Amino acid sequence: MEERWRVLGWQGIRARIPSDWEIGAISGDHKSGYLRLDDHVMPRLELKWASHRGKPDLNNLLDEYFKGLRKEYGKKGAQIRIKRGISLVKDTSGFQNKDLIFFSWKSAKVRAFGMIWFCADCRRTLIAQMNGFSGENIRSRAIDIFTSIEDHPTGPSNLWTAYGLEVEVPRRYRLEKHKMMSAYLLLSFADGSRRIAIERYGLADTLLRSISLEEWFRRTYARDIKGYGFQIYPISADGIHEEISLEGYKLRFIDRIPLSILGVLDLIVRRRRMSARIWRCRESNRIFVVRSVAKVDTSKIVQDIASSIRCHEG
Template sequence: MSEGWSTIAWEGVSVRVPTDWSLVGVSGDAHKGYLRVDSPGTSVLEMRWLKAGNKPPELMAKGRELLSNLEKSCRKKGTKLASKIKADGDAVAFWWKADRIGEGRLTYCKKCDRVLIAQVIYSRDEDISETARTILKSMRDHRSDELINWALYGLEFAVPPGYVIDKYTLMSGYLQLSFKNHARRLIVERWGLAKTLLGEGSLIDWYRKDVLPDVKGFRTQLEEVKILDHSGLKMKGQASGIRQALKSAAYSLTLYTNPKLVTGYAWECPESNRLYSVRATHDEGENVAERIRDLIRCHN
């Protein structure tokens, strides 16, 4: 078992797990979702969340229903189930034992109107009960500020309210999370094997080749800057072209404006051998890209 811990967060819902546990599945949105995290062995964390409909739920009843359904499933397989459930402050904790062992927790956040349901499942010959309880008690529905947490595979940041996930790519050597807030766009990316990607060229050479082609409808310019004491660059641009003019005309008929500016940052982190990029479309005076950039920790 790893001695270190890392955060996994999706749609603001977060949990702390040992660093050698890996996110293997995620789905859903802020209203209803699911994630699964596997250990290097056979242990599994399953976590679900759902909106309560502005009606505080009876967590004990939900916990008993979960155990009842599990008992029915075990009965069909000819397996005996032993279980316990109890209140734990404002939360509900449960435990079950069949061919495997499960420890779980249910919580409700009035502010977010979300129910969180999580359980750690492990084999009967594993001794990770203390780890399971630490994981379950680390569950959080929101940050102390207004930002919304996102964290996976060591990439951790937060976005302002109003930005919703639009699309994402989760690969071993490349992560991209793309958000939208009406006409505004925010994209956070991370690449592995930075030295290989840069080769003999500069960071600006790489950015022009791999990132700028996706920045359409803006006249851009690049300048070298320092970011987190690393070699970095700043990209800024002004909306231009017929496509942007048509979008602005369309949004003029709504309550929202089409952003006229784009700002981006990219940097190389030698310690982690990774490349990072954050870019956002915005209007004058907004600093979304800077806020996200300053929240990212690229190495310990």
């Protein structure tokens, strides 16, 4: 049976990975962080990145990395054998503007292939490590994954993926908060005072059993929309999807001032805007909510982000 693959996206990093690998651990931010992907058996891929002002010494960074590995496995009473500077990928022409070192290590039960690089374009180092059992042939899979990795996007957006969700968010926005549960997923982003929230709810048929999508939204987000004047518009209902949108402004005391004066005040003190797209996908039995709050137009960015989400297969 042919193995299925998908694209991973996190903190500006992209890679092609087996479709059954999913996030097992996350820490850090865009400047420095760690991401681990697991299958149903073991941790499979580990990514560790860090930003640098100057050009780092990759061998020194590897010394520290191997020191941590030896300490970790030493606590388990295991020894590891490390090889540095191996010839894992023969043609390295695809690793443009990157200083690169491949490595491997082995213990009695686990083996791994890895690489470290420094990208002159984004000024980040990346350590990628592919894990397997001692007798498992993981070399070709490690090559496929390592040669697919990109550590910064070439376009205007970053791809973010988690538990079946794939979404494109403008690069200037940084991940501020995330929650990942079986029936709820949140990715929250910030760019100064501008905010974007992307949410996915499971069990839509249960949530909407006795209420409409609009009523559910009003109840669920009552605290978030409090203090805003807004309108909710139906967008579509095609049998698979039901979608509504919200456009609103923060209410202020000057809203009671005559319009002639209000127009001048609006130029001086811009009011906060809110836009949202909310839709139910019957195919996946999920509800998706994309919201943005800012003192500039928010409708286009919400539409663009919502359009990048594929809510069901096919």
